[in-house]
Amino acid sequence: MAGNIAIGIQDFSTIIQGNYFYIDKTPFIKEWWDCGDSATLITRPRRFGKTLTMSMVEQFFSIDYAGRSDLFEHLAIWKEEKYRNLQGTYPVISLSFANIKEPTYELTRQKICQLLSKLYTEHVYILESGILRGSDITFFQRMLTTSENMNDVDATLALYQLSSFLYQYYGKKKVIILLDEYDTPIQEAFVDGYWDQLVCFTRSLFNSTFKTNPWLERGIMTGITRVSRESIFSDLNNLKVVTTTSDEYATAFGFTEEEVFDALDRFQVGEEKEKVKLWYDGFIFGNHKDIYNPWSILNFIDTKTFQAFWANTSANSLVGKLIREAGHSIKEQFELLLHGESIRSVIDEQIVYNQLNGSERAIWSMLLASGYLKVLHYEKYDEIPEGTQPKYELALTNLEVNLMFQNMIHAWFDDAEQEYNDFINALLENDVDAMNEYMNGVALRTFSSFDTGKQPSVSKPEKFYHGFVLGLLVDLQDHYYLTSNRESGFGRYDVMIEPKQPAERDAYIIEFKVFNARREKNLEDTVETALAQIREKKYVENLVERGISKEHIHCYAFAFEGKTVLIESAADHPQNAEN
Incomplete structure (x- = not known):
């Protein structure tokens, strides 16, 4: 679409109805649905369109958007009758942890409980319909009135129970559950020192929601990192995990170089392609290279100026903490990265937060998952001695990231x-x-x-x-x-x-x-x-x-x-x- 650039809009229908600039990412719906995975975790760096994609998925499948063909009829997903027939046919539960950035466990838990209670308020029509009986009525009423002192049992069963209530209300139609930015409170918990407490709570919540939920049709979680299975996903053996090195959905998040260059031509800044590439290219997902951060590209087209747009969208508190408090070896390697050189390290895409205080592997893995590093080359198991781990050649992603780190060092x-x-x-x-x-x-x-x-x-x-x-x-x-x-x-x-x-x-x-x-x-x-x-x-x-x-x-x-x-x-x- 060739409309005006709109910065910061994360609601799909607002972009489509406003005829704002949009690069069609609806093929994600087809790819995800055809995979048939029960629960999918997709990790991408921040500002890569995760929230907009979740909004798109919600508005495509949700019964609340039944009959809204106007949102999709000009997009790729509408070309096949199979998918046209799916639009607006499922009850959808959608929530986001993006704004849960509290300094204590108590405040974090309270904010999660408020989100859960708000979901019940949005679906109060189920209670008013009269279809619930006995303890279900009592549970629903508690969720409406006790967000500030909700007990752990009710909180961790909230999405499980709401799935049941929606299943009953919509005539035994299973539910799609979308959880955006699942790991935001987890990162804050590590930085502020209440990691262990939050892990216990979220493990129970995720298990009842995505594993033992008989009313779940499909589920998607998005985040920046893949938290280790031992931490919060120990019971979710049905979870399909898609990381930055996975080939699945490689172009569904972020802009490809072809999409970026087409946009630059459309907005009469095509002569800046090489400089845009220097500043903003460098992200690699699976085997697909030359992925660009959408936030930076949209801001560049809007302002026609080169700035560290993406790198300045948050306080970068975790990455700053990791580098500032790291040992001499990591700082020496980081010096090489700032010089434009590369380093080699073993990478583990399952982030183990309690190892971030000292493990070089864990720190470089976190920086890779967060988008600050890119993989130039990696060893394959058949290329290395038996019993050893393959190493990855890593470099800073692009000029924008390099400048962000320079500003961070100045701040110290x-x-x-x-x-x-x-x-x-x-x-x-x-x-x-x-x-x-x-x-x-x-x-x-x-x-x-x-x-x-x-x-x-x-x-x-x-x-x-x-x-x-x-x-x-x-x-x-x-x-x-x-x-x-x-x-x-x-x-x-x-x-x-x-x-x-x-x-x-x-x-x-x-x-x-x-x-x-x-x-x-x-x-x-x-x-x-x-x-x-x-x-x-x-x-x-x-x-x-x-x-x-x-x-x-x-x-x-x-x-x-x-x-x-x-x-x-x-x-x-x-x-x-x-x-």
Whole structure:
């Protein structure tokens, strides 16, 4: 359809009746119905049309939309009589957990109960019809009046019982159940620390709704992640799971490149195709490459400007938490990703939330499922030694995602923004006194951002170091190559800052050391140890080999004790200066 762009509309009928721009995704209905799966879980990153698709499915099948051929008659699904005859023939229960983002289990449970009670209010005509008897009447009435103090038994049976009531009311017609964004409260529970409580509740709810429900015709759940079967799907052995690496429904969510380029031509911005591809291409579903995020494309066509539209649609609280609190290995690999390089990791598409605090596999799997990473290549089992797991080659999805992460890293230093900026300037001006003043301010204000549970960064500042390195990368990348923990000379330096134009700028080497009370008397000793390591390991050799003279290479030692930092230059310690 060639109508105007409408941003943020997630109701199918509103788009069709308003003649707004719409790319026909009704073939999904045919593909899903022909599969015959009892319960289907489809995972896609946010803003990929999951809610609009669920609205489309509801309005195609729901009895409430019987006779609404006007919504579909110009779309692909209407070409076959078989599907025309299905329109408006099933009772449908549709609900969404998208707005359940509460800080506590109690508030989350209460909001779910309110949604369940609202469904009963919408279907109160069943109670008023007089078809219910005895305990069914009592249950229905409780659901109408007790949302704030609903007990677990009633709450977890609510959809099961409503399916029964609809089945009775519509003459033994089974029910289609649609649950959108099922994992939103689950992600919030992990971030806010009530994961175990919510798992028990949702496991019972999902089991009664999608597994032991004799009145269920078909069901669809959508979300960003596939939560591990052991967590909430342990009893749902009838669940068909479709992830980002599955071939099913590969083009049903998101726009294909052909669809995007056609839209750009239609709205007279076809000359921007290559730049649009750089910014927004990169998503891969199954074997289908060049999938674009609809939210970004629609916003670009509407504004005619290149921005990080998709990446800025939420606080990204979970992904920020994972990277900020990750160990040095993950931060080092993340540095490679920001440089445009790729990494290799085993991937497990069943997200185990209680492993996200330390497992590299779990973290990269979460970032892949959420759309921040793409798979460039993956090993097949017949290509690797028996008993080993295949590895995936991963990269940041596109420029939009890269910019989002740069903004996220900047935000880590927001509390000390002025000190951080002043430190960068002092570093480039080789002002050691100013570097000490400003770096102590940065450390004091930002160490707590890198705390992780029982071992806060005050005692283990390595997490801060690597976050700091990522910050340097973002701020200096226009004029410098920044690398960390790479080989040079006879060892591995912590940070190397190499100018892209050596004739115009100096180079810098930084070595971090934590005060060790068993070996050193004070921070001055720690500084001496770090400077001696730079000299003995000949860290400057790589820079010299690339044509940078030693007088334009500045070596610094950063010594940490708690939140106190001491920075000194090799130039002020002749015994440790390079010969």
